[in-house]
Amino acid sequence: MSPARTARALAREAITREILDSARARLSTDGAAALSLRAVARDVEMVSSAVYRYFPSRDALLTALLIESYDELGTAAEVADAGVADRSDVTARWLATFRAVRAWCVAHPGEFGLLYGTPVPGYAAPRDTVDPATRVVRVLIRIVGDGYAAGARPQVIPSAGATSGVASPPGTIAPALDFVAGHGLMEGAEPSDPELPETVRRAVMAWTELFGVISFELFGHQVGSIADPEAWLDEVALRLAADLGIRA
Amino acid sequence: MSPARTARALAREAITREILDSARARLSTDGAAALSLRAVARDVEMVSSAVYRYFPSRDALLTALLIESYDELGTAAEVADAGVADRSDVTARWLATFRAVRAWCVAHPGEFGLLYGTPVPGYAAPRDTVDPATRVVRVLIRIVGDGYAAGARPQVIPSAGATSGVASPPGTIAPALDFVAGHGLMEGAEPSDPELPETVRRAVMAWTELFGVISFELFGHQVGSIADPEAWLDEVALRLAADLGIRA
């Protein structure tokens, strides 16, 4: 049954948890790049070398933090969307998701910096992190898809080459389309479906704007310009929904 | 009337330049947070303590890099906008500005990380940096303002409280409006002008999206989803212009 039956395994689990919590606390104060394994060791009252029994390197600890944080954020987005009873009210689902994502990021600025800030030099995130990292945008794609499936349409659909041949070649976001199809998002829609690219492009743009807003807020680019970040995000969410055409 | 007549002052200027260049080169490889004064000292073949004759601290060096980079980026944006001969072709000015900003950021990923990535822990940017930092968004505000002044209008103007009282209170971006008025952007428009808030709000949103796209590209959040970042930015720029209503 439970693989953690012995006292030894139980203690190991508890200490691992303690190390992760201390490391996440350190993220907020020192930043991801300066995450100090020694500082974490002091926090949990162990000698620095002892921590290496639990995480073979600082990079391994970073990876664990990365996956755990991406999962928390993704869960927050999914829970927020699922919490709207009226599934046809895409605007409410949209706003709830935006608010939940911002709320998590504001509550965990250190983790946000790790996820969406400057990459830690010398550290490359392993493949295990890309799936948790896409959970938020998947929620957005689903909401936009539901809205479009219900008949909503963007106000403006830029036609290819509308302005002197500057439109993107069709292959620009092809990998994203394959990803969406491969994950079974937007069931019934095939990669060749002309609706799919528009849905994905709009959702990816909104995803970018969402994290741009949060990034500017948390990284201090709004000081002196945005007085109320929370209200500003609401407004951005609603304007995006209107531009997307999914606003009720 | 060069103030650097003596050989000593000339040498000081040259060495200062050399230090700054080495530091900026290090930004791309090691990241801003790990910028090592000793490492740049080795690059310029000086003893670490000698560098302190030119920059009193690592933070001072960081500030110099910040201001220099913000100014370069701002100049790139201004030059790109000014380079469009037909001033009434706001779409061309818009696209040129977007492309120039991305081009600079892609060419200087280290500096971009310093400007828009995770803040360096323990370092707070002084006031001198906020004016250079706003040069890009000022260009965007001007273009949107020109477009609206010429009669263009957003397709959708969300009316306050259109969706169950979620609209932002009017004071949300009040500081930004004061800033625009104080800098004499959009001449003729007063803070009470109902056109001004819409212009600024749209420009700030576009500014956020622009840096969100670049941030995702440079920080590795597009791997596996966006095949052609350059084409993607073009598309985003044009879609934003269309949503803004300034597209020709």
Place this chain on the structure above:
DNA sequence: ACCCTGGCAAGAGCGGTGCTCGCGTTTGTG
């Protein structure tokens, strides 16, 4: 009930960091 294997903490050591201080030298100026 024994003993031995393996998880664990401790500590020394290596090379790196920001920064300070005292030294001798070079350079511009009164």
Place this chain on the structure above:
DNA sequence: CACAAACGCGAGCACCGCTCTTGCCAGGGT
């Protein structure tokens, strides 16, 4: 010409991530 300011150097302090070796002690096989 002599004095003072600016300059480069090297040692040194306290910290960092990480490696390696040493010794302790609990668990499980016989």
